[in-house]
Amino acid sequence: MCGIVGLFLKDPKLEGELGAMLASMLCVMTDRGPDSAGFAVYGSGAKEKVKLSLRAAASYDFEALASGLSLPAAGLPGLAVRGTHAIVEIPAAREAAVRAFLKERHPEVAIVGTGERMEIFKEVGLPASVAQTFGLSGMRGTHGIGHTRMATESAVTTAGAHPFSTGADQCLVHNGSLSNHNALRRALKREGIAIETDNDSEVAAGYLTWRMRQGASLGQALEAGLNDLDGFFTFVVGTENGFGVLRDPIACKPAVMAETDQYVAFGSEYRALVDLPGIAKARVFEPEPATVYFWERAQ
Amino acid sequence: MNAISPDITFDLAGTSLRELNAALHAATGESNARRWRVLNPNGRHAVAVGINAPLTVEIEGHVGYYCAGMNAEASVIIHGNAGVGLAENMMSGFVHVRGDASQAAGATGHGGLLVIDGNASARCGISMKGIDIVVKGSVGHMSAFMGQSGSLIVLGDAGEALGDSLYEAKLFVRGSVKSLGADCIEKELRDEHKALLAEKLKAAGLEGTVDVAEFKRYGSARQLYNFHVDNASAY
Numbered sequence: 231m232c233g234i235v236g237l238f239l240k241d242p243k244l245e246g247e248l249g250a251m252l253a254s255m256l257c258v259m260t261d262r263g264p265d266s267a268g269f270a271v272y273g274s275g276a277k278e279k280v281k282l283s284l285r286a287a288a289s290y291d292f293e294a295l296a297s298g299l300s301l302p303a304a305g306l307p308g309l310a311v312r313g314t315h316a317i318v319e320i321p322a323a324r325e326a327a328v329r330a331f332l333k334e335r336h337p338e339v340a341i342v343g344t345g346e347r348m349e350i351f352k353e354v355g356l357p358a359s360v361a362q363t364f365g366l367s368g369m370r371g372t373h374g375i376g377h378t379r380m381a382t383e384s385a386v387t388t389a390g391a392h393p394f395s396t397g398a399d400q401c402l403v404h405n406g407s408l409s410n411h412n413a414l415r416r417a418l419k420r421e422g423i424a425i426e427t428d429n430d431s432e433v434a435a436g437y438l439t440w441r442m443r444q445g446a447s448l449g450q451a452l453e454a455g456l457n458d459l460d461g462f463f464t465f466v467v468g469t470e471n472g473f474g475v476l477r478d479p480i481a482c483k484p485a486v487m488a489e490t491d492q493y494v495a496f497g498s499e500y501r502a503l504v505d506l507p508g509i510a511k512a513r514v515f516e517p518e519p520a521t522v523y524f525w526e527r528a529q
Numbered sequence: 530m531n532a533i534s535p536d537i538t539f540d541l542a543g544t545s546l547r548e549l550n551a552a553l554h555a556a557t558g559e560s561n562a563r564r565w566r567v568l569n570p571n572g573r574h575a576v577a578v579g580i581n582a583p584l585t586v587e588i589e590g591h592v593g594y595y596c597a598g599m600n601a602e603a604s605v606i607i608h609g610n611a612g613v614g615l616a617e618n619m620m621s622g623f624v625h626v627r628g629d630a631s632q633a634a635g636a637t638g639h640g641g642l643l644v645i646d647g648n649a650s651a652r653c654g655i656s657m658k659g660i661d662i663v664v665k666g667s668v669g670h671m672s673a674f675m676g677q678s679g680s681l682i683v684l685g686d687a688g689e690a691l692g693d694s695l696y697e698a699k700l701f702v703r704g705s706v707k708s709l710g711a712d713c714i715e716k717e718l719r720d721e722h723k724a725l726l727a728e729k730l731k732a733a734g735l736e737g738t739v740d741v742a743e744f745k746r747y748g749s750a751r752q753l754y755n756f757h758v759d760n761a762s763a764y
Contacts, residue, residue, distance in 0.1 A: 481651055481669075484613060484631070500572030500591050500612060514591060514610050516631055516650050519670065 232405040233259025233378040234392075236466040236496035237506075238473035238525050242372075244492055244507075249369030253361040255495070255502045256376040260357045262498055263378030266391035267360035268352025270401040270468055273371040275347035279308075280322045280398070283343040283350040284332075285315050285388065292316040295336060299328060313363040314388075315342070315351050322346075340389070340426075345399030347371075347470060352391035372527060373473050375466050375496075377403035383411075383430045394432040396423060397439035399470035404431035405483045405498060406462035414458070434459060438467060452476045452522040466496050474524035481519035488512040494525050533587055535566035541576075542569040550578060558582035558602070572612065577605050580622075597624045600641065616643045619660055632669070635662045638679065644733045651688065654681045657698050663733040671710065673698050682729055684739060692747050694764075696754070700747040701726055703739070711763050712753040718746045 235255040239245060252269060275281065284292070296309040296316075301324055308319030320328050325344070332339055343350035351364040357378045361367065377392035384390045393401040408414075411430035414437060419425060423436040437459060441451035448469050455465075455476060464483040467474045475496055477485055488495045488503050490512045497503045500514065517523055539549045549567060556562060567588040570576050574593040577586050580603040588596070591609035601620040610628035619638040626634075629647035636652070638660025645653075648666035654673045667685035674690070676698030686704035693710020699722070700713075709715070726741040752760055 479670075481632070486610075486612075486631075499593055500610070501593055502572075504571040504591075510590075514628070516629065519651065 231262045231380045232382075233262030233498045233502070234376070234403045234405050234464065234466050234496070235259060235498070235502050236373070236375040236403070236468070236473060236475070238373040238494045238527075239371075239492065240494070240527075241492035245372060246370045248371045248374055249365075250367040251506060252369075252374045252376055253367040254505045255497060256357045256361055256366070256378060258502045258504075259376075259378040259498060263380040264356055265381045265386045266352065266354040266379045266388065267357035267377060268350065268379075268391045268393055268403075269361075269364075269366060269374060269376035270343065270348055270350045270393045270395070271366075271369045271371045271374040272347045272399070272468060272470070273349060273369060275345070276319070277346070278322050279319050280325050280344055280346060281349060282318045282320065282325075282328070282341055283315060283348070283395075284318060285340045285342050285352075286338055288314055290314070290316075290339070292318075295339065298335075299331065301328075312351065312365055314353060315364065317349050343393075343395035343401060345395075345470065348395070348399045348401060348468065350393055350395055350401060352377075352393065353388055354386060354391065373468060375401060375403050375468050375473075383407050384428045389427050390429050392431060393468075394427075394429065394435040396425065396432065396436040397442065400435070400439055400442070400468070402431065402435040402438065402465055402467045404434055405464045406478070408434060408459055408461035408463065410460040430461070434463065434465060435467075442469075448472045448474050448526070449522050449524045452524065456520055456522075464498070471528075472524055472526040474522065475517050476522055477517055477519050479520040485517050486514065487517055487523070488514045533564055533566065533585070535564045535587070536562040537564075538566045538568065540568040541571065541573060546573050546576065550575070553577060553580050553582075553584065553586070553603075556580075556582050556584055558584055570609070574612070577603075580605070583622075591628070600624060610647070615645075616641075616660075619643065629666070635660050638662070640679075642729075642732055648685070654679075654698070657681065661729050661732070663729060663735070665735075667704065670707075673700050674710065676700070680725065680729055682726065682733075682744070692749070694753060695747075695749040697749060699725070701744040702747065703744050706745075706747070709747065712750050713747055714750045716746045716748045718742070718744060722746050 310317045392403045395401040408430040411433040418436045438451045565586045572593045578598040581601045583602045585604045588607045593612040595614040597605040598617040604623040607626040611630045613631045615634040616624040619641045621641045625644045630649045632650045635643045643662045645664045651669035653668040657676045659678045663682045670688035677696040680699040683702045687706045690710035692713030723741045
């Protein structure tokens with residue numbers, strides 16, 4: 231079944247509340263997906279820097295890892311440890327070298343996302359405990375997406391939890407199941423898109439990354455997905471400055487949106503939106519099947 | 530907020546949905562408690578399902594799935610939007626949503642009247658069996674799929690595959706129809722149909738506001754009732 235949520239703020243005054251709002255939305259969706267939960271938050275970032283969202287076993291010594299990173303003339307990387315995850319901020323120019331170092335020397339650490347502003351956290355367990363473990367309610371940012379998973383196409387593992395990120399500052403959550411993900415996965419791998427799991431949703435993320443890498447805007451990539459992705463889906467996607475929603479033409483998977491002057495919010499069900507400020511006066515609507523919705527903030 | 534002065538108010542912010550539905554099931558309509566108000570539904574599922582008495586229930590806000598399902602005799606008015614399966618399998622009575630309805634509104638309904646002020650999403654009236662549905666806005670794709678009896682009246686537009694595999698339900702659309710489903714065809718709007726339309730629109734509170742001559746009528750071509758090998762590709 232799965233539950234998905236998303237929140238895109240128009241009013242900067244709400245940015246301090248983003249995590250708290252997203253946490254409340256996510257927890258309401260527990261009975262749509264109690265297997266695992268995850269979220270991505272777009273917070274602050276610095277030009278010429280990149281954040282790596284890393285995941286490792288419980289009690290992993292991320293400080294030792296960070297101090298072992300070789301960053302000539304840049305000092306130690308920025309490090310924020312939250313539960314089984316850590317956000318490591320490094321000079322963008324060093325990203326390839328750091329990735330190679332991690333792959334060779336620390337195969338026990340997974341990179342779950344990268345970007346100037348995006349941070350991703352995901353874990354098995356109930357959404358409330360996942361949100362609490364990572365301190366979601368204290369996070370600030372401009373937009374974010376979240377997911378509560380009821381596993382269907384692949385196993386209940388942390389790697390199978392959403393969001394999936396296959397490009398810098400790009401992430402996707404999915405409710406549904408794709409029927410052509412194996413063929414697409416092979417095609418995307420040939421195009422150089424790294425896909426780590428057997429999960430169908432990661433293929434959708436990879437597809438959008440591939441389209442945007444070819445020069446498509448988020449809106450164009452979503453539009454193209456209507457032709458190339460087969461199956462049932464409601465997607466909510468994030469980019470560095472954008473937020474998009476897409477449903478397949480049959481639209482079996484539920485979706486409700488609310489828009490006010492202050493935000494755009496997405497929930498699998500209206501229940502997820504009820505605690506948002508001003509919701510009683512929001513324009514509440516169901517996104518149309520096979521119709522691309524996206525919002526972007528000024529750069 | 531609406532104008533009724535309720536005999537009983539349930540605030541779901543502090544009372545469980547189970548208590549509300551149990552109280553509605555216990556009500557006979559013969560006591561003084563005929564007018565009910567429900568506050569803070571907050572998108573909960575299965576609000577006011579299974580009522581079997583001539584009560585009036587006004588719900589102040591948006592509801593989740595299956596609101597007013599299996600309704601018999603009651604009037605349920607929703608001052609907000611409704612989720613999937615609104616008034617599913619309604620037997621009789623009246624359900625009125627003041628906002629939009631999600632997918633499969635009025636599905637399998639046997640009787641009564643469902644009025645949707647806004648738009649209804651996909652598969653509105655799927656497998657309808659006698660219910661009358663009036664949608665002031667538009668309906669989504671595959672509406673009245675396998676409809677067997679009753680009427681679907683749409684003041685706006687209809688999405689793809691309207692009336693797919695239709696039996697005897699009567700479909701009236703004032704706006705455009707994106708496409709007709711298998712075995713659904715446009716039919717002549719005769720005086721008897723105009724009279725039927727006028728009667729249903731009056732029941733929906735729209736008397737005199739809509740010209741019945743503006744509608745087009747759609748129904749079953751009756752080619753797919755029984756399997757015939759020449760029609761195999763049309764099923």
